[in-house]
Amino acid sequence: MLPIGSIVKTKFSKNDSKLIIVSIMPESTMSGEKGYYDYGAFLYPIGQMGDEMAFFNDDDVTEVVYKGYDDNQWRKFDEYVVGQINKREIKIPHLTAKEREE
Numbered sequence: 001m002l003p004i005g006s007i008v009k010t011k012f013s014k015n016d017s018k019l020i021i022v023s024i025m026p027e028s029t030m031s032g033e034k035g036y037y038d039y040g041a042f043l044y045p046i047g048q049m050g051d052e053m054a055f056f057n058d059d060d061v062t063e064v065v066y067k068g069y070d071d072n073q074w075r076k077f078d079e080y081v082v083g084q085i086n087k088r089e090i091k092i093p094h095l096t097a098k099e100r101e102e
Helices: 072-086
Strands: 007-010 018-024 027-030 033-036 039-044 054-056 061-066
Touching: none
Parallel strands: none
Antiparallel strands: 007 018, 007 061, 018 039, 027 033, 039 054
8 A cells, every 4th residue: 555645646637637645545435335445635736625535546546656654653554454454354345436527
């Protein structure tokens, strides 16, 4: 997983737009189904504008423009989260991101 503060392009990016990751495994509801995505992000360099957060998964990332801060605390968290996913300990579904207007 990518740390908070990472800046990425996704397969949904238009006009060279970039996203800054601000949330790991955010919960959301899509078509009435509650679940989670790998990341929540805002448009870079603007940041938060209202309640619009972009949700996407690792496999939606096409380019890592900048990798956020990575230290021991992050690596332990990343190891824990990946372990929970691999052990299927997360009880809500992993949602699939869909294209949206930027």
